Amino acid sequence: MRPIGLIGGMSWESTAVYYRLLNERARERFGGLHSAEILLWSVDFARIERMQADGDWARAGEELAAIVRRLEAAGAGCIAICTNTMHKVAGEVAGAVRVPLVHIADATAAAVRHAGCKRPLLLATRYTMEQDFYRGRLAELGVDTAIPPEPARSEVHSVIYEELCRGQVRPESRARYVAAIKDAARAGADGVILGCTEIGLLIGPGDTDLPLFDTTALHADAILEAAITPLS
Incomplete structure (x- = not known):
């Protein structure tokens, strides 16, 4: 198995889930x-969140690209960004290194197609729901997504940043998502794509009869598979 390079901390609540899942999957496999x-670089999310809010994606991309170069230099054999939203700068990150980037949307699309879903609901940050970097990549991979209308869209976004990223899981917020x-x-x-890596802390299979696609778990599976697959 090649060492896995993770860019985490966005938020650390879900990065902790990545760490657990990757180790559980490795134990199950071997x-x-x-x-x-695992090589983990965990950022100060407050700084990254300010770049998001300011629309300074170029600076965010430069920062994550610098981190991924350090991970590669430390021996990482594959790279992953432990968040859906920051895949907006996945191109800059992937272009900064020679080792492969495991893209979260690719893992998600594969699972949705395998389940035969035609139009899943995407729950995520406003950036991920409204901008093309994520929905567009899913569409290229054969997955057409729906997003909530307002005001539900704003509520979904707010719960992520104001609660889940702060370690708060509230029944009333679960009810709004449901x-x-x-x-x-x-x-x-x-179907339902849990398109923010924290949403799996709030919503689970018991909350809906629709198929759920937890991007954190799907990404972890794909990362481990990449780590054990020989480079061509």
């Missing part, structure tokens, strides 16, 4: 006391 070899899912199902959605 048995015994095996675990994943209501958005039910509305989307009535409008024809046939």
Whole structure:
């Protein structure tokens, strides 16, 4: 297994889930006391969040590209960004190194297609729901997504930054998410993409009859697979 380079901390609440899942998957795959070899650079999310809010994606891309070069120099054999939203700068990150970047949208699209879903609901940050970097890549991979209308879209975004990224999981927020899912199902959605890596802390299979696609878990599976696949 090649060492895995993770850019985390966005937020650390979900990065901790990545760390657990990668090690659990490695133990399941290899048995015994095996675990994943991981190099983790965890950022101060307050600084990155300010860049997001200011629309300074160029600076954010430069910062993550600098980090990924350090991870490669330290021996990482594949790279992953532990957040959906910051895949807006995935091109800059991937272009900064020679080792492969495991893209979260690719893992998600593969799972949605395998399940036969045609139009899943995408729950995520406003950036991920509204901008083309994520939905566009899914569309290129054969997945057409729906997003909540206002005001539910703003509520979904707010819960992520004001609660989940701060370690707060509130029943009333779960109820709002479930209501958005039910509305989307009535409008024809046939699945739900948990398109922010924190949402799996709030929503689980017991909250809806629709197929759920937890991007954190799907990404972790793809990262481990990349780490054990020989480079061509």
